[in-house]
Amino acid sequence: MASVRDIAARAGVSVATVSRALNDLPNVNGETRERVLEAARQMGYVKSSSTVVSDVVALAYPGDAVRADYGAFDSSLMFGILRGLNAHRYDITILNIGRDRAPREDYASFFRRKGVKGVILRSFEDSREECEAIAEAGVPSVVVADRFENPKVNFICTESRSDSRRAVEHLIRLGHRRIALGVHYVHDTDHTDRCEGYREALEASGVEFDPSLLVDLVADMNGGANAVRYLMNLRDPPTAIFFTDPMATLGGMNACREMQIRVPQDLSIVGFDDSDLRHHAFPPFTAVCQDASLLGYEAARWLVRRVRGDSDEPLRSIRQTTFEINQTTSTPPVRGERG
Missing domain, CATH: 3.40.50.2300 (Response regulator)
Structure with a gap:
């Protein structure tokens, strides 16, 4: 098997530089590190198992x-x-x-x-x-x-699609027809599930989907607050919002307080919770829940x-x-x- 000295000779650098590059230590520029790693790969170098934690x-x-x-x-x-x-x-x-x-x-x-x-x-x-x-x-x-x-x-x-649909159906049963969705803009399976659950609930109940009520947002408090400000200033604002992330939910509720919008009397909110955050909000928010810790x-x-x-x-x-x-x-x- 190739040694550190062999790699140093192939890459045209010192043994010390090879050691730093292989151990991912600082003070090695990117080009040199890549050249050392490529030489090690070509020579079939395998780091001694005794050095791996x-x-x-x-x-x-x-x-x-x-x-x-x-x-x-x-x-x-x-x-x-x-x-x-x-x-x-x-x-x-x-x-x-x-x-x-x-x-x-x-x-x-x-x-x-x-x-x-x-x-x-x-x-x-x-x-x-x-x-x-x-x-x-x-x-x-x-x-x-x-x-x-x-x-x-x-x-x-x-799997959050089924309960996202259930959450929107709950709003529809209460009488809501203008239901907005505040969804994380980073696309992954989780958020795709929640969007599909939202769309399925509307379609099954004969509620027409309105693109102006779909808001892509950063899943933090500012993102939720900005979504509420945008939605509630529409000519025909929603009567309910479903947020797909916990911090956006809190941000939206804070914006409601600032705008003197009463929750739930003026606006119903359904959120998403990864832990027990819903119980520490005021008022405690209705939510689709998962245990991320588990x-x-x-x-x-x-x-x-x-x-x-x-x-x-x-x-x-x-x-x-x-x-x-x-x-x-x-x-x-x-x-x-x-x-």
């Missing part, structure tokens, strides 16, 4: 791991992952695949270089192929909050068992959301009597 797994993102438009889901997910790993004395590292993986570096080599034995993956519409490639490469991995037909991809997610916990427990070799059972789990009626939905106001 065996009790570390990764939470890996296709790009930046910290973004406001990811919403509150990831913080709840991380809480569950840590709970699942702590029980087995495992640690976690957070990876940005797009930033750190060299252009021609295979996934197995990349994760080995990063010192991790297994990966929990966050997937979005534009990174599904990458998740499949990682699974095809034989890397122990599980995707959270998405589902796949490919039998090699392990995943755990929730998804993280189950993903972490399964991954540790797989990495340890304790189980070779696949994980292809689809959990069901729930729909909980609280204090933010009521019959629509009589037109002209708001406030």
Whole structure:
């Protein structure tokens, strides 16, 4: 097998530079790091297993791991992952695949270089192929909050389409016909499910879909507040809004207070909740609910068992959301009597 000195000679750099590049240390420019990694790949270099920490797994993102438009889901997910790993004395590292993986570096080599034995993956519409490639490469991995037909991809997610439809049907039964949807602009399976549930409920009840009531937003408080300001200033504003994310729901409720719009007397709101946030709002909001922490916990427990070799059972789990009626939905106001 090729040595560090062999790689240094092939890449035309010092042994120290090769060591820094292979161990992902700073003070190596991108071009040099790529040249070293490519030389290592061509020479079949495999990092000694004794240098790989065996009790570390990764939470890996296709790009930046910290973004406001990811919403509150990831913080709840991380809480569950840590709970699942702590029980087995495992640690976690957070990876940005797009930033750190060299252009021609295979996934197995990349994760080995990063010192991790297994990966929990966050997937979005534009990174599904990458998740499949990682699974095809034989890397122990599980995707959270998405589902796949490919039998090699392990995943755990929730199905929110049915309860999103149930939530909108609840509003329709109360008498609402002008029902808006505030949906996260980052496209993934979860938000596609919620949009489809919304459209299905309208169609089944004979309520015409109005494109002006569909608002793409950043899933944070500002996004929810801006959606309310836009919608309630329409010539024919909605009498109800369904938000697909918890922080957008809170932002929308805050904007209602600022605009002196009473919830639910003037405007009914249905939100989405990844934890128990709905019970800490005033008034407690009606919501489609999932337990993001449980998804993280189950993903972490399964991954540790797989990495340890304790189980070779696949994980292809689809959990069901729930729909909980609280204090933010009521019959629509009589037109002209708001406030």
